[in-house]
Amino acid sequence: MAKKVNLEHQPRKASSVIKTSIVSVIFILYMFPFLLVLVNSLKRKVNIVKHPLQILDDAGLQWVNYKNAIEKMDFIRSFGNSFIITAVSVVLLIVFSSMAAYIFVRTDWKACKISFFAMMASMVIPFQVIMIPLVSIYGGKLGILNSRTVLILMNFGFGTSMCTFMCHGFIKSNVPIALEEAARIDGCGPHGIFFKIVFPLMKPILSTIAILEVLGLWNDYLLPSLVLGKKNLYTLPLAIRTFYGTFTNDYGNIMAGLTLSIIPIVIVYVFLQKYIVGGVIAGAVKS
The missing domain is CATH 1.20.5 (Single alpha-helices involved in coiled-coils or other helix-helix interfaces)
Structure with a gap:
């Protein structure tokens, strides 16, 4: 047996x-x-080029690469720029996208249906199609580039549609209207219903949006390179470009800079990873 x-x-x-x-x-x-x-990131340039798969440099660990990266990238300033731009953009996206999605779900206005359809339609337009007119208008006509505020507003505009779409599906399938009706009977107003009842229930999808947007905005190179031309406004991806020369590239410093820029994203991911799968699945249902 x-x-x-x-x-x-x-x-x-x-x-x-x-x-x-x-x-x-x-x-x-x-x-x-x-x-x-x-x-x-811990090897000399000559060893990186000749033996990229070699674990240790013949001369030992080259911690000087990290020192050079921090100094030449102006790491503290670049990190601050990336943090401010990413944090403010993500907060704006989370708050306003969730509010817009709530209105779209709970109201039967024709204007809401048209607006939601227009937002979904905008998601199929590639950024590369509009980036030249964007720079031409904002830079050539209005002259308001080289500003963190402008970049934050652009991040907000380009990210709103996807975030609203995800919140729309989550509210529709995971937030029971009975809770809102009970709160309304108890005398809770529209703002109180949303911020005290609906918004806390959206934690899984909002955490998913936060990690996805942080990953995208923190690593974004194209849009900041079009908007931010002054060195004191550089984000980390732009600052790493400092090590790329016309005739040669400082690979050791580049690798060290990349490693330093990855660490904050890894920390954010570790704290929010449990919400990613569940939030994406919940936001994709009944959207």
Whole structure:
């Protein structure tokens, strides 16, 4: 009898081993570029070029790359610029997108339906199509580029449609209207109903939006490169460009700068990772 039980469990164990092996291989392949950046950030340029897969530099760990990166990138200022732009943009997106989605879900106004359809339609327009007219109008005609405020407003404008779409689906499928009706009977006004009842219930989807937007805005290079021309306004991706020369590139410092810019994103992801999958799934239902 014991042998029969063991035989029944063997296929399950074999299947589990195969799945674990496949996941491990995929994980290694996925993490390999990041590990390569980390390893090469502690090597000299000559070793990076000749032996990029070598774990340790012949001359030992080159911590000087990090020192050079912090000094030449003006890391503190660039980090501050990235933090301000990303944080303010994400807060605006979370607050106003959730409010807009709530209105779209709970009202039957024709204007809301038209506005929601227009927002969804705008999501199919590639940014590359409008970036030249955007710079031409804001820079050439209005002359308001080289401003963190302008970049924040652009981030807000380009991100609102997707965030509203995700919040719309979450409210429609996960926020029962009965709670709002009970609060209304107790004398709670529209603002109180949203901020005291609906908004706290949206924590999973808002956390998902936060991590996705932080990842996108923190690593964004194209839009900041079009808007921010002054060196004192550079974000981290723009500051890393300092190490790219006309005839040569300082690979050690580049790798060190990339590693420093990745650390804040990893920290944010660790704290919010449990909300990502659940929030995306919930926001995609009944949208």
